Amino acid sequence: MHAEIVMIGTELLLGEIVDTNATQLAKMLREIGLDLYYKTTVGDNEARITAVLNQALDRADVVITSGGLGPTVDDITRQAVANATGRKLVYSRELERQIAARFRSFGRKMGENNKRQAFIPEGALPLPNPVGTAPCFLSEDVRGRGCIISLPGVPRELEHMMTHTVLPILVERMGGGQVIKIRILRTCAVGESNVDRAIDDLMTSGNPTVGLAAHAGQTDVRITAKAGTEAEADALIGPMEIELRKRLGVAIYGVDQETVPAVVGRILAEKGLKLAVIDTLTGGQLTRELAEAGYADQLTTNLQPTTLPEAVQAVGLNVEPDLPGVDGSRLAADMARLIAPADGMALAMVGPFFDGSTYIALHGPGGLELVKFGRIFRREADYNRRWLTIQGQDWIRRAALGQLTSPVDWD
Numbered sequence: 001m002h003a004e005i006v007m008i009g010t011e012l013l014l015g016e017i018v019d020t021n022a023t024q025l026a027k028m029l030r031e032i033g034l035d036l037y038y039k040t041t042v043g044d045n046e047a048r049i050t051a052v053l054n055q056a057l058d059r060a061d062v063v064i065t066s067g068g069l070g071p072t073v074d075d076i077t078r079q080a081v082a083n084a085t086g087r088k089l090v091y092s093r094e095l096e097r098q099i100a101a102r103f104r105s106f107g108r109k110m111g112e113n114n115k116r117q118a119f120i121p122e123g124a125l126p127l128p129n130p131v132g133t134a135p136c137f138l139s140e141d142v143r144g145r146g147c148i149i150s151l152p153g154v155p156r157e158l159e160h161m162m163t164h165t166v167l168p169i170l171v172e173r174m175g176g177g178q179v180i181k182i183r184i185l186r187t188c189a190v191g192e193s194n195v196d197r198a199i200d201d202l203m204t205s206g207n208p209t210v211g212l213a214a215h216a217g218q219t220d221v222r223i224t225a226k227a228g229t230e231a232e233a234d235a236l237i238g239p240m241e242i243e244l245r246k247r248l249g250v251a252i253y254g255v256d257q258e259t260v261p262a263v264v265g266r267i268l269a270e271k272g273l274k275l276a277v278i279d280t281l282t283g284g285q286l287t288r289e290l291a292e293a294g295y296a297d298q299l300t301t302n303l304q305p306t307t308l309p310e311a312v313q314a315v316g317l318n319v320e321p322d323l324p325g326v327d328g329s330r331l332a333a334d335m336a337r338l339i340a341p342a343d344g345m346a347l348a349m350v351g352p353f354f355d356g357s358t359y360i361a362l363h364g365p366g367g368l369e370l371v372k373f374g375r376i377f378r379r380e381a382d383y384n385r386r387w388l389t390i391q392g393q394d395w396i397r398r399a400a401l402g403q404l405t406s407p408v409d410w411d
Contacts, residue, residue, distance in 0.1 A: 001034060001035075001061045001062070001173065001174050002034065002035040002036070002037050002060055002061055002062075003029055003034050003035065003036050003037070003060055003061065003062045003063070003064060003170075004036070004037060004038040004039070004040070004056040004059065004060035004062075004063050004064075005022060005025050005026070005029075005036065005038075005039050005040075005063075005064045005065075005066070006039075006040045006041075006042065006049075006052055006053060006056055006063060006064070006065045006066075007019055007021060007022050007039070007040070007041045007042070007065075007066050007067060008041075008042055008043075008044065008049060008065055008066065008067035008068040008077055008153070009041075009043070009044060009067040009068065009153060010043035010044045010045075010074075012041050012043075012067075013041060013042075013043050019041065020155055021066045021067075021153065021155055021158055022039055022041075022066075024155065024158065024159060024162075025064060025066065025158070025162065026039070028159075028162050028163070028167060029064075029170075030180040030182075031167075031179075031180070032167055032170060032171055032174070032177040032178065033174070033177055033178025033179050033180050033226055033227075034062075034170055034174065034178075035180075035226075037059070037060065038056065038059065038060065040052050040055075040056065044068065044074040044075075044076060045076075046076045046079055046080050046083070049068070049076065049077065049080035050080045050083040050084050053065070053080060053081060053083075053084035053085075053148060054084045056148075057084060057085075057141050057145040057146050057148070058145065060146060061146045061147075062146055062147055062148075062149065062170065062173070063146065063147070063148045063149070064148075064149045064150075064151065064166070065077055065081070065148060065149070065150045065151065066151050066152070066153050066158055067152070067153030068080075068150075068153065069117065069134035069135070069136065069150060069151075069152050069153070070117070070134060070152075070153075071111070071113040071114045071115075071116050071117055071133075072113070075116070075117075077150055078116075078119050078120060078121070078150070079119075081121055081124075081137075081139050081148050081150055082120075082121040082122070082139070084141070084148065085121055085139045085140065085141045085142060085147075085148060086141065086142035086143060087121040087122045087123060087124070087139065087142060088121070088122045089119050089120070089121060089122070090119065090120065090121075090122045091118055091119055092118050092119070092120055092126065093118075094126070095117070095118040095120065095126060095135045096115060096118040098128060098135065099114055099115075099117055099118060099133055099135065102132075102133050103133065114133065117133065117134055117135055118135070120135065120137045120139070121137070121139040123139070123140070124137040124138060124139040124140075125137060125138040125139075127149075127161065127165050127166070128165075129152065129157060129160075129161060130160070131156060131157050131160045131161075132152055132154055132156075132157035134152045134154075134157070136149070136150055136151050136152065136161055136165075137149075137150055138150075138169070149166055149169075151166070176228075178226055178227065178228055179226070179227055179228065179229060179230050179232070179233045180224065180225070180226050180233070181224070181225050181226075181227075181230060181233035181234065181237065182222060182223065182224050183222075183223040183225075183237045183241060183255065183256070184220050184221065184222050184223075184255060184256050185220070185221040185223070185241065185244055185245070185248070185252050185255055186218065186220055186221075186252065186253055186254045186255065186256075186258060186260075187218065187219045187220070187221065187248060187251040187252050187253065188217055188218045188219075188251070188253050188260050188390050188393075188394045189217060189218075189251075189390055189391050189394040189395075190219065190248075190251045191219065192212055192214040192219045195212060195219045195221065195248065195251070196212060198247045198248055199221070199244060199247055199248070202240065202243065202244065205240065207225060207226055207236060208223050208224055208225035208226075208236045208237055208240050209223075209224045209225075210222065210223055210224075210240065210244070211224070216383050216386040216387050216390070217386055217387040217389070217390030217391065218260070218390060221244055221248070221252075223237050223240050223241060223244070225237045250398060250401065250403045253394070253397060259289075259293065260289075260390055260393045260394065260397070261289035261290045261292070261293040261295075261393055262293040262294075262295075263397065264290065264293075264295075264393045264396050264397045264400075265290050265293045265294065265295025265298060266295070267397060267400045267401065268295065268298045268344070268396070268400055269295060269297075269298060271400055272343070273298070273343065273344040273345060273365065273400055274298060274299070274300045274341040274343050274344030274345075275290075275298050275299055275300065275341075275344055275345060275346070275347070275396060276299070276300050276301035276302075276339040276340055276341050276344070276345075276346040276347070277299065277301065277302055277303065277339075277346070277347050277348075277349070277392075278301070278303040278304075278305070278311055278314065278315065278335055278336075278339055278346075278347075278348050278349070278350065279303070279304055279347075279348075279349045279350075279392075280304075280305055280306065280307065280308055280310075280311050280349065280350050280351065281349040281350065281351060281358055281384075281385070281388050282349060282385050282388050282389045282392070283304070283385060284302075284304040285385060285386075285389045286347075286349065286388075286389045286392045286393060287299055287302045287304075289389065289393070290393075298344075300341045300344070301339045301341070301346070303315075303339070308321045308322065308350060308351060308352070308353065309321055309322065311335065311350055312331070312335070315334075315335050315338045315339060316338065317331070317334060317335070317338070319331060321353060322353070322354050323354065324354055324355075326353065326354070328350075328351065328353045328357050328358075328359050328373070329359055329361075329371045329373065331350070331359075332348045332350050332359035332360070332361035332371055333348075333361045333363070333369055333371050335348040335350060335361065336348040336361040336362060336363035336369070337363045337369070340363040340364050344364065344365065345362060345363060345364035345365055345368075345396065345399055345400070346362070346363045346364065347360070347361070347362050347392055347395065347396060348360070348361040348362075348363075349388060349392050357373060358373075358388075359371055359372065359373060360372045360388070360391060360392055360395065362395050362396070362399055362404070364399070365399065365400075368399060368404065370395070370404065372391075
């Protein structure tokens with residue numbers, strides 16, 4: 001059994017509101033082990049909604065809609081569902097009484113336009129909505145393709161209806177709920193293509209499945225298992241995680257909700273290492289993230305000059321860094337060495353030099369010294385800043401773990 005969700009509302013297509021309902025629905029369906037294959041968004045147009053619902057019924061056992069159940073003229077989900085399931089739209093006196101009672105509980109009188117909400121497809125199962133005025137319903141397709149469950153677009157109402165009414169119905173139809181469990185292994189500074197090359201054969205696995213999600217400077221490896229119980233899902237995930245860790249090694253910095261700065265700060269604190277940083281490339285983002293993660297005490301020096309000449313002056317070097325012929329690699333290494341604390345390490349992220357080049361240099365622990373060359377593409381400043389921040393934090397992490405022996409290529 002599998003599902004499809006259809007989000008209804010022109011405001012969604014126009015970008016006027018963020019569609020949080022789709023995310024909520026997907027998570028709740030995952031919790032009962034119901035596979036979700038498609039999500040569609042459609043505007044307030046009867047013909048288009050009908051077409052989308054017909055397509056959904058052709059490929060899903062259950063279709064869940066959100067939105068379009070209000071009292072206004074453009075709330076046309078009811079008619080579209082009736083069209084798609086091959087039924088007439090009929091008026092329910094019982095639903096009218098329920099809506100009127102709901103308004104009385106607010107101390108208000110039901111308006112004439114609210115009577116539109118008492119129409120539902122003939123033969124549909126009404127689903128009372130105790131937290132709103134829009135009646136919900138379940139309509140079976142007359143051709144036997146499946147059913148459509150129509151829910152409000154108000155997030156609070158949708159969540160209540162799903163939790164207390166819809167999920168129990170779906171679990172019963174499934175013959176009992178299942179568990180879909182996700183484990184995310186988080187990698188950084190290696191690039192999606194490199195991760196793909198290392199694990200591409202594992203990404204054809206059936207259960208658990210393995211997938212990738214790329215972000216600036218990071219690639220998440222997602223393991224998804226479906227089973228009857230959480231313990232059974234864990235048993236499926238375990239061997240796959242072991243194999244992924246074997247192949248990706250130190251590139252994996254954490255799991256699930258862990259972040260790079262939080263992991264870096266924790267490692268520094270556990271090993272009693274201090275960190276000094278001079279940074280002209282990220283606008284202080286690298287150290288700011290460490291501080292926000294709760295590890296400001298690990299920082300001994302935090303220099304954030306805005307230009308390369310200011311950075312050179314800050315560490316006491318007598319060099320004209322803007323002149324052609326300056327050895328940027330050597331200069332970055334010298335800057336890291338000069339600010340390095342005796343009980344830790346130093347990171348210099350400096351540039352751009354006259355030719356647009358940038359350098360990351362790390363000094364210590366144990367006299368370790370590495371430098372890496374790169375370039376800044378000014379049209380992608382925000383992306384570059386994020387990537388450089390991740391790159392620098394990852395160097396610190398690997399060095400603290402004793403696993404930074406050679407530069408990692410930018411991807």
